[in-house]
Amino acid sequence: MTPTAHWTPGTPEIRARWGLDPEVTFLNNGSFGATPTVVLDAVRQVQLEMEAEPVRFFARELPGRIAVARTAVAEFVGADPAGLAFVSNATTGVNAVLRSFPWKPGDALLLADQTYNAVKQTARWVAQRYGVELQFAKLPFPVNAPEDMIQPWLDAATPRTRLAVVDHISSPTAVILPVAEILGALRARGIPVLIDGAHAPGILPLDLRSLDADFYVGNLHKWVYAAKGAAILYVREEWRAHIQPPNLSHGYEQGLWAEFDWIGTMDPSAWLTAPVALDFYRSLPGVAASNHALVQRGREQIAEALGTPLPHPDDARLYGPMAATTWPTPFSGDFRQVQELNRRLYDDHRIEVPFSTYDHRIWLRISAQAFNHPDDYTRLAEVLRSGWR
Ligand SMILES: Cc1ncc(COP(=O)(O)O)c(C=O)c1O
Known part of the structure; x- marks a missing residue:
């Protein structure tokens, strides 16, 4: 595969390299990855x-x-x-x-x-x-x-x-x-x-x-x-x-x-x-930095929509293409609480993003991959701003 010298995340041409469901805003590359079609072939x-x-x-x-x-x-x-x-x-x-x-x-x-x-x-x-x-x-x-x-x-x-x-x-x-x-x-x-x-x-x-x-x-x-x-x-x-x-x-x-x-x-x-x-990885030069930039902006939008503080400074030594954002309600200790949030966000809005728990808190962990567009994070932020919990 020859490197795509100039490529832009989330464009239809880039996204077409995966067989992702077009109905879903997929912000969870972190859990299992997503394999491009050329690799599956x-x-x-x-x-x-x-x-x-x-x-x-x-x-x-x-x-x-x-x-x-x-x-x-x-x-x-x-x-x-x-x-x-x-x-x-x-x-x-x-x-x-x-x-x-x-x-x-x-x-x-x-x-x-x-x-x-x-x-x-x-x-x-x-x-x-x-x-x-x-x-x-x-x-x-x-x-x-x-x-x-x-x-x-x-x-x-x-x-x-x-x-x-x-x-x-x-x-x-x-x-x-x-x-x-x-x-x-x-x-x-x-x-x-x-x-x-x-x-x-x-x-x-x-x-x-x-x-x-x-x-x-x-x-x-x-x-x-x-x-x-x-x-x-x-x-x-x-x-x-x-x-x-x-x-x-x-x-x-x-x-x-x-x-x-x-x-x-x-x-x-x-x-x-x-x-x-x-x-394939090498055909997308700078993909790690590009993914980080998407998440950098995305986490700010989400924190702003939720009205919660960011859990760490904007330091590239601390995070890459995934970031945790602070969820406003505390963790009850019952994992079904986060499973339910995850399920409802998917059922109501077709947004795939994981909620994790750590230290009695809930964290919303966004990911960015080359198929993601900045609008994906804006969409999630809008849903959260509208009071969805
Ligand atoms: C830190 C860490 N270790 C291990 C695993 C397990 O990976 P796998 O399911 O591919 O074995 C994960 C999965 O997300 C992980 O985040």
Whole structure:
């Protein structure tokens, strides 16, 4: 795909690259991403090849084809391919690390109170199974500066902390954490770090070599336009023999690639078409900055319509193409409250935008993707200004 030198978000030409429902104002790229048609066509092509001769495809061609795709992705995230494995999603990558980490009873696992719920649940399983204590860093939100999110990790850690899971971009608040600084501070205390970068690829320029985390997990289907089922797990060399995928297969004890590339028969088309998604990403130069600019303006309109304060300054170190805005009514503690808001906004106005909860508050988390137009946020703001609650 040749780069579109000058492109404008949300124009009919750009929007036509996705098969999105024209009736819906789609402000939630963050939850699952949205895959462009050209990538889905490539997926279908791989599936046709797979079914033309399944044995040739799986038994003879697949390892080489995964290696080609992995090399392209490794280059994109600045990683040594030897430490990089495809997984189906961030959840699987986190499960691989947390469930195969060499825990001993009495160890502690450090998370944050903003940690994504599925990750917290996996941590709970680890705690129950291995007698591991869970520790939680209390992250400030509203927040003024990235530096304010470093010390809480050190305050929560103890000499028993054996591993920390640090979000690169937090799910409920959409805030970007200063992971290099947190990693450095925890490493100085001898604590290995798994960075949960579920949202980061495509939003933040990644150079996993220089970041040098012990483990890094990232989705390609959220912000890099890959098909659902494309994600990465990076494992630092010293850990490679210790980390296995949640389901073991023929490759057990034969190295990271052998273990992760074959986890039983499954459709690998999302992995194999990741290079097509990367091409699409590169065909929209400046898309991360453009998405940020949409959200920058959008969050101001929404805060103004709701009459609520913005939870952080307009600092590009703190947020990318997603932003949390403050909802006027407090969180009751019953998640059905936000599910109901979400459902009604969709039913009444066909606006798809998630409500999250954190620290007894409700946050409306807007996203921007290339298919969004500034009018999408104006529309939401108008609905909110009209008193819709
Ligand atoms: C911080 C974080 N971690 C993990 C996940 C899980 O991603 P997936 O559903 O692709 O496994 C998400 C999903 O939004 C997330 O925001």
